[in-house]
Amino acid sequence: MCVFDEFNVQRVINCSGKMTYLGSSILSDKVRKAMDEAGTSYVQMEELMDRAGEVIADYCRSEAARVCAGASAGIIISVAAAITGGDERLVEEVPYVSVKRKKIIIACAHQIDFGAPIRQMIALGGGEMVSVGTVNRCYPWHYEKAIDADTAAILYVKSHHAVQTDQVALADVITLAHKHQLPLILDAAAEEDITKYIEMGCDLVIYSGAKALEGPTSGLIAGRKTLIQACRKQSKGVARAMKVGKENIFGLLAAIKQYGSHSSAMQRQIVDAIVEELKSVKGLTVSVAKDHAGREIYRAKLEVDETVCGMNALMLDQQLRNGSPIIYTRNHNANLGILLLDPRPMQLSDTAIVCQRIKEILAVSL
Ligand SMILES: *Cc1c(COP(=O)(O)O)cnc(C)c1O
16 A cells, blocks of 8 residues: 555546646656655755755856745745845845835746746745736837836746747847846746756746756756855745755755756657557547647647547546546647647556547547
């Protein structure tokens, strides 16, 4: 009997993606071992946090870095760092900081909900959000005209959640921020590349430890030394409520160490197996689809022909989710008749089970 059964919690087969609400990641043996060992001893937490920051900065090729509880915490802490500069008195005032310079500029297209609205993270860090542009269009002058003496930072979101249509490229916003001596904070929570954005010149870059990195629930902020020092100071303020346990810090370190050694060949094997298994199913058009935000991720794409299948993609998705085992697909475009199966959170052995369930459901509806 395992803990899932003991507490009567249902397991999920995840073909959806690195979703926080599904437990983010399955942990490798190395990561679990590191977490297990971390639980066997006491440690001075600030020493561990500082040392972890140095190790992570090496991997990210940044001046410095700081572990945090998740990317959402990273946004709060980064905003607080930009506004307070780490001043002890101001740190204790967050989120109601008694300075005028606390405006955080963010494009409309970047005001996402990743499970909670990013606007709320800005507010928790003491920021006053200033919207620029429109959802489907933003020009550099939108940013330029919004900048004034009360601006503390520009926040940019690199994510499939953000609207991509006619927005200002990250490189251009970095240039613009630096022209006005403002820090550029990047939310790169689910991004795969942990060096690229630092290299481009972002001042703080935030990643989720549990998404691409496949670590335990955690996050990291990489960037300039002075700003990371200001982030560090927040542990005596708002970041206290978002502290990270020693197990998760060691788990994140183990995850970042083995990051990159993960085989994209295995992912491709899963996708190819799904396509092969489902291609003969009537009413389904199955293909391999590259990530629409341009990342090197390939997924199995199922297009459901309602007239042949007797059900649409939304209904198929519902039945997969309500069945046993519970199966979550990547269903952002289910209303367009499309379901994606994401190989990253899947195990090879899941493939046959998922294909079998899809065939069963469609067979019954015929
Ligand atoms: C997932 C996500 C977050 C939140 O990350 P957590 O680690 O769950 O706090 C923030 N921003 C974006 C773009 C995300 O995808």
